Amino acid sequence: MNAMKNDKKELSAEGRDELLATLKARFEKNKARHEGIRWANVEARLEARSEKLWTLDQMELTGGEPDVIGFDKQSGEYIFCDCSPESPKGRRSLCYDRDAWNFRKENKPENTALDVAAEIGIEILDEETYRHLQTLGKFDLKTSSWIKTPANIRKLGGAVFCDRRYDTVFYYHNGAESYYAARAFRGTLRV
Template sequence: MKELTSQQQEELFNLLKLRFDKHTSRHQGIRWADVETKLEVESAKVWSLHQMETTGGEPDVVGFDENTGEYLFYDCSPESPKGRRSVCYDRDALESRKEYKPANSAMDMAAEMGIDILTEMQYRELQQLGSFDLKTSSWIKTPTAIRKLGGAIFCDRRYDTVFVYHNGAESYYAARGFRGALKV
């Protein structure tokens, strides 16, 4: 099982608490002590949060699901996480490239990290909490019908508006990565 050392976990919790306290508008009505209590018994999820952090995602609590009792974390970095850029959409797209292949795909990286790529709805929810991806863009979960036709979708924010675009799933750019979500 993927676990952090006690020192790594303590450092991560301190960093998450600082971010939580700095951005209280993202999680009104949620207490850090409750989040931390939940994290202390979810070592696999803590490992995933650490992966989100080390790849530049700056994860933060953005909600609580009353039905499941889970806290929701999104990547809240101002731009698409630096450690997750220059990737195509998924494994099929990666394997379809004959030359100049990227090192990885967004879907594979997310699976390795134990997180989900944001859906369009989640991306729009994130944009209600601030202004993200003003210079970059982020792959989002692509509907199966679009993916079967070779495409994938991504979003960004320009002109104070969230835009949803399409591209071939095999494409990749230095300014495009992906944002993740994790339920704890």
């Protein structure tokens, strides 16, 4: 997770241009994810909120392959989401949150899903957003992704995750302190 250790949280001009080119290419290649949305409008919004580029870069660096999956008409924000085919490689082997990490007596993972999400500046997907993402493609066919866990489940020590198997999106539970090489988390960013 060393890619996230950047106190400035800003990109160089070269890094900015490279990221925008990557985002544009992905946007053009996957038009079904954002029908009716024009790249020129997204890019203008990114230019006006350039502080969001660092977060998108962190999503990219950790394997998330962020892309636009929606537009909030009320706020005027574009919604970026991790659209990597499998759960992002640079965010795997994390337990759910800091309480779960503290609960483990040995073999603690390097970090937690909620802490990494906060460091990057993204929101972990909730079940509704995860299911919406699955209408835009087939994701997590071999991996799984932690999702925002309801407070009543978390209070009892559990956490939830989703994946796609047998052409169906499944919603599962685990102890929040568990972590696996094939489980990470997906996030969203509003710009």
